[in-house]
Amino acid sequence: MSIKSNYKYLLSDLTALKGVGIKTTNLLKKKNINSIFDLLWKLPKSFTDRSLSSKIKDLKIGENQTVTVTPQRYHFPRLRNIPNRVICSDDTGKLDCIFFNSYEGYVKKILPLGKEITISGKISHFKNKYQITNPKYISEDSSFIKQLHNKYSLTDGISEKVYNKIIKQIIDKLPLLNEWHSKEIIKKFGNLGWNNSIKELHKPENIGKFREKIYQRLAFDEIFSTFLVNSEIRRKIKKIKKKRKKININLQISLINKLNFSLTDDQINSLKEINKDLSTSTKMFRLLQGDVGSGKTIIALLAAYNTITSGYQVALMAPTEILARQHYNLAKELFSKNIKIELISGKSEYKNKKIILDKLKNNKIDIIFGTHAIFQKKVSYKKLGLIIIDEQHKFGVNQRKRLSDKGGDDCDVLLMTATPIPRTLTMTMYGDMDISILREKPKSRKPIKTYSKLESKIEDVIKFIKKEINSENQIFWVCPLIEESKKLDHTSAVKKFEFLKKLFPNQVSLLHGKTDVNEKEKILSDFQKNKFKILVSTTVIEVGIDFPNANVIIIENANKFGLSQLHQLRGRVGRGHKESTCILMFKSNLSENAKKRINILKQCNDGFKISEEDMKIRGFGDILGFKQSGVKNFKLADPIHHSDLFLLAEKEMKRIENYNEDIKKFKPLIKLYDRADIINDIA
Ligand code: ADP
Ligand code: MG
Numbered sequence: 001m002s003i004k005s006n007y008k009y010l011l012s013d014l015t016a017l018k019g020v021g022i023k024t025t026n027l028l029k030k031k032n033i034n035s036i037f038d039l040l041w042k043l044p045k046s047f048t049d050r051s052l053s054s055k056i057k058d059l060k061i062g063e064n065q066t067v068t069v070t071p072q073r074y075h076f077p078r079l080r081n082i083p084n085r086v087i088c089s090d091d092t093g094k095l096d097c098i099f100f101n102s103y104e105g106y107v108k109k110i111l112p113l114g115k116e117i118t119i120s121g122k123i124s125h126f127k128n129k130y131q132i133t134n135p136k137y138i139s140e141d142s143s144f145i146k147q148l149h150n151k152y153s154l155t156d157g158i159s160e161k162v163y164n165k166i167i168k169q170i171i172d173k174l175p176l177l178n179e180w181h182s183k184e185i186i187k188k189f190g191n192l193g194w195n196n197s198i199k200e201l202h203k204p205e206n207i208g209k210f211r212e213k214i215y216q217r218l219a220f221d222e223i224f225s226t227f228l229v230n231s232e233i234r235r236k237i238k239k240i241k242k243k244r245k246k247i248n249i250n251l252q253i254s255l256i257n258k259l260n261f262s263l264t265d266d267q268i269n270s271l272k273e274i275n276k277d278l279s280t281s282t283k284m285f286r287l288l289q290g291d292v293g294s295g296k297t298i299i300a301l302l303a304a305y306n307t308i309t310s311g312y313q314v315a316l317m318a319p320t321e322i323l324a325r326q327h328y329n330l331a332k333e334l335f336s337k338n339i340k341i342e343l344i345s346g347k348s349e350y351k352n353k354k355i356i357l358d359k360l361k362n363n364k365i366d367i368i369f370g371t372h373a374i375f376q377k378k379v380s381y382k383k384l385g386l387i388i389i390d391e392q393h394k395f396g397v398n399q400r401k402r403l404s405d406k407g408g409d410d411c412d413v414l415l416m417t418a419t420p421i422p423r424t425l426t427m428t429m430y431g432d433m434d435i436s437i438l439r440e441k442p443k444s445r446k447p448i449k450t451y452s453k454l455e456s457k458i459e460d461v462i463k464f465i466k467k468e469i470n471s472e473n474q475i476f477w478v479c480p481l482i483e484e485s486k487k488l489d490h491t492s493a494v495k496k497f498e499f500l501k502k503l504f505p506n507q508v509s510l511l512h513g514k515t516d517v518n519e520k521e522k523i524l525s526d527f528q529k530n531k532f533k534i535l536v537s538t539t540v541i542e543v544g545i546d547f548p549n550a551n552v553i554i555i556e557n558a559n560k561f562g563l564s565q566l567h568q569l570r571g572r573v574g575r576g577h578k579e580s581t582c583i584l585m586f587k588s589n590l591s592e593n594a595k596k597r598i599n600i601l602k603q604c605n606d607g608f609k610i611s612e613e614d615m616k617i618r619g620f621g622d623i624l625g626f627k628q629s630g631v632k633n634f635k636l637a638d639p640i641h642h643s644d645l646f647l648l649a650e651k652e653m654k655r656i657e658n659y660n661e662d663i664k665k666f667k668p669l670i671k672l673y674d675r676a677d678i679i680n681d682i683a
Contacts (some may be wrong), residue, residue, distance in 0.1 A: 007668035009175055010037040017166055024166075027157045036170055037672055040198055041635045042163065043211075045151050056093035059123045066120040066137075069095055071111040076104050083133075086111045088119075096131040100151055126374050137161060173201055176265050179226075180669045185652055189217035202523040216645065219637040224429070224648045225673035228666055230431030233401055237285045237432070242410045245278040252306055255334060259298070261442060266290075267299055274303045276413060278310070278386070284412035285404060287430045290438030291607035292418045292571030293445060294545065299438075300388050301331055304367055304413060308339055309635035312385020312410070314367040315374050315620070318528065319391050321345055322524050323544045327390070328369040335367075339653060344370035347518075375406060386412045391544045397432060418543050418568070420607035424639040424646035437563070439608070448574040450602045452584045455556070461583060462503060465552060468581075469504070469533045474550040476572055477536045480560045481513065492556070497536040504534060511537040543568060551580035558584035563597060563614035565605050615640045 009016075012035060014025045033039055053066040069088035076084050084107050086097040097119065099107055111117055121135035151164045174195050179186060186193070190213070192200070197217045200206050206214065251274075256263065264270070270288060277284035289295050290563065304314040309640045318324040328343040335341065342356055342365045364383035368374055387407050389400070392415070405411045426435065453461060465475050477500065479493040497510040509523050509532050527535050530549050553573045558566060567585065574580035584598060600613050639646060656663065 006175055007177055007672055009173070010672060011035050014039070017169060019169075020166055024158060024162060039167060040165065041203060042152060044204055051100070053118070056090050056130060058092075059095070061123050061125045061130075063123060064121065064136075065123050066118060067095065068118045070116055071097075071113050073113070074108065075105075076107075084423055088117075094119060094129060096126075096129055097135055098131055098133040100134060102134075113353055115140065130583050158535055164544050167202060171199055171210045174198060177668055178665070180666045182652070185220075185648075187222065188648070192217050194218075194221065216642075217637050219634075219642050220645050220649060221669060222634055222637045223642070224652070225666070225669050226428055227431055227649050227653045228663060228670055229397070231426075231657060232663070233397065233432040234285070235657075237401075238282050239403060240283045240409050241281055242283050242412075244281050245307060245312065245412075247275055247279055247306045248309045251309050252302060255302065255305055258334060261444065264295065264297070264438070264442055266438040267295055270438060271299050271302055271622075273434075273436045274299070274414065275306060278303065278306060282406070283409070284386075284414065285415050285433050286412075286415045287426075287433045287435045288414060288438070289420065289426065289430075289435060290416075290418065291420045291441065292568060293575050294418075294441050295436035296416045296418070296438060297327060297330065297390075300390070300414060300416060301327070301334060304331070304386060304388060305335060305339075307386040307412070308335075308366045311383070313363065313365065313381050313383050314386045314388065315381070315384060316367065316369050316388040316390065317372060317374055317392075318369070318522075318544070319371065320545075321347075321371055321410050322427060322528075323390065323522050324369045324371055325525075326544075326546060331367060331369070340364060340366045342368050342455045344368060344373050346371075346373070384408060384411045386414065389413075391416065391418060400452075401432070418571070418607075419564075420498040420606070420611050421641075422612045422639060424643045425615075427646060428639060439606075441605070444577065446574065446579055447605045448570050448580045448582050450570065450582045450584065452558070452586060452590065452598050452602075455585050455587050456590070458541060458585075461554060461585070464581075464583075465554075467536070468552050469507070472530075472549070473533075473552060473578065474527065474530060474547065476550055476553040477534055478555045479536065479551065480555075481538045482558050493536055493538050496556070500534055500536060507533040509535055509631075511535060513538055539565075539569070543571070545572075546575050547572065551576065551578045552583070554583045554585060556585045558586055558598075559594060560592075561646070563601060563617070564607070564611045566601055567610045570601075571607075620630055626659055 014020055014028055014034070014036065015063070016036065016057075028034075028039070033042065047335075052442065053068060054060075056067060056069070059065055059067065067090070069090050071086050071088045073087045074084070075087065084099040084102055084104065086099075086107060088095050088097060088111070097111060097539065112390065118137075118139055118141075119132060119135040120137040121132040124131050152160060177194055179193055192214065194217075198215050200214045201211060201218070274284070274286060276289075277286060288296050288299060300316070304316065305474050307314050316324070316327055318327060325343060325345070328341065331341050340359075342359070343354055344353065348356070353636050356365065356368070357379060361366060361382055373379075387403060389403070389635055400413070400415060404411070406411065415430075421429070468475060477496060479496050481493075493510065493512050497508060500508045509527065511520060511523050515523070523535070524545065526532060527550070528547055535550075550573050555569055556560070556568065561569070570582040573582065584601070586594075597613070600610060604610055637645065
């Protein structure tokens with residue numbers, strides 16, 4: 001295949017570029033630019049017009065100008081702090097080129113005496129003479145300089161000239177790839193092909209409005225490559241034939257009757273969807289998405305119960321041991337006595353662990369709870385029918401596919417997440433899965449009263465929590481980590497702990513990032529058992545843990561958090577029947593903008609709405625650790641800003657799936673957009 005139509009050139013190492021040495025390569029690598037393709041997204045910010053050249057006598061002082069001169073004489077003073085000088089002229093006057101920190105040899109090479117040279121730079125006037133200090137562009141070929149030159153953000157230690165040169169080189173060699181999109185799609189983007197889009201994107205004169213238009217096609221490419229990968233994983237999973245599970249609805253009903261609440265409509269619908277998946281012959285790969293406190297656990301346990309009563313084993317994985325134990329305890333309470341329930345704990349003795357592993361292998365355990373330990377290599381199951389994963393929003397596409405493979409063909413997969421996100425982002429992150437959503441919260445749930453307070457008014461807050469403690473309630477006090485010179489500092493949490501300890505002796509504990517795992521589990525479980533009243537912490541309290549007695553959360557430095565994070569944090573309280581309160585503390589008066597944002601929190605309890613607002617303000621990358629999720633790979637696409645492109649991509653993907661179109665033609669697209677490790681085997 002000729003280089004012209006081969007995308008592989010774009011994936012080559014930077015050293016494939018002419019005139020790019022180790023030093024530049026390393027500087028670019030620091031900026032996460034590792035291949036030629038990566039460099040395509042280094043876009044000019046603005047440009048300098050060097051097309052107009054003038055004679056020396058017409059030069060304008062203080063402006064960037066281009067002029068063709070002949071070097072006449074060198075002046076190398078060989079003294080520190082005195083620059084090298086080249087006296088140049090044209091037929092109208094004289095101009096000095098001044099060089100600080102340049103070797104004689106270099107100066108002689110770029111400005112040889114007696115030759116016509118075109119130079120460009122900022123003009124100054126010194127002792128009655130024009131001069132240019134450290135000229136930006138110097139060339140014997142005046143046509144190279146007399147163009148528009150792109151300006152780049154130059155925090156990287158690489159000069160504009162180098163960027164212009166290497167990017168020009170890449171654009172000149174840009175392979176002509178076959179169009180991968182359908183005619184209809186391309187038409188929507190003004191029939192711009194990939195190559196032309198990239199070329200236009202880099203033209204200085206397109207900076208501004210028109211560039212946004214070119215963006216669209218390229219952002220669409222990015223989105224579509226993600227959708228293709230998702231669709232391919234989905235197709236592979238759906239192809240797997242499994243044994244149907246025979247659900248005993250009567251047993252399910254009698255379990256639901258044992259609950260001291262009735263299920264919400266959304267819970268009922270989700271359960272129906274899951275049951276349908278369990279009882280068909282295609283493998284379930286489903287996400288149960290719902291805001292904090294929407295009641296996902298009971299749905300997962302009902303699904304587990306149905307799987308067990310149809311003769312299979314279930315494994316439920318939680319991110320922390322304390323959460324695994326909470327689910328385990330709930331299952332013990334709910335399930336009938338004949339169901340064998342176990343918990344693998346880091347604390348279990350070796351002997352006990354070995355017994356559990358043997359039992360799992362011999363189908364003597366029906367459901368096992370634990371952290372990732374339950375999927376280690378040495379753990380094998382006799383008849384695993386369902387894997388449930390709780391609160392693993394950092395679990396990427398690859399990880400869950402691997403887990404599904406580990407479960408074997410007959411094993412269904414249910415993932416749960418409390419991260420409500422807009423649909424465009426859900427499609428991107430979980431497009432490989434089917435999705436059930438719990439939008440409504442249990443009716444008995446009271447909204448968390450949310451207030452903002454100046455830190456100087458801490459006395460009021462203390463008074464308030466005294467009252468709460470007197471009524472046997474518990475309090476979370478969150479102090480965010482402060483980042484000082486890249487070192488994470490938890491002194492503010494320590495100080496607050498000391499302060500509160502004096503006011504409430506023996507009633508306060510402290511939890512921060514450096515607290516050892518066992519210690520942390522102990523503190524959390526003591527807090528759960530109401531052994532002390534106030535838990536001071538950095539943000540390390542995990543999602544999902546029930547503290548039925550905690551009904552107040554104080555969040556200091558609340559401006560350090562985004563709206564979604566604040567919403568997640570306040571979800572730590574209000575899971576019981578009591579009225580609950582969230583107090584957001586601020587160091588100084590809020591700006592109008594900040595007030596608007598905080599008002600969203602005060603008025604709204606819907607995590608989906610809040611995250612949408614949050615993304616409008618902060619961009620999608622920042623919220624709730626999506627950076628680790630693979631979505632970070634987007635260079636242009638934005639789930640909020642480009643929501644129409646996401647919807648178009650969804651439609652097009654469905655069309656391709658419905659017509660069972662061959663996706664081979666998309667191979668370059670998928671490979672270029674860097675998700676290829678997921679589907680190596682698209683021919
Ligand atoms: P999350 O969706 O955040 O995982 P949980 O499943 O932990 O939420 O549920 C939070 C609390 O709400 C639990 O104490 C649970 O028993 C309770 N709960 C769940 N469903 C309902 C319901 N339909 N009505 C009332 N309370 C419910
Ligand atoms: Mg939960």
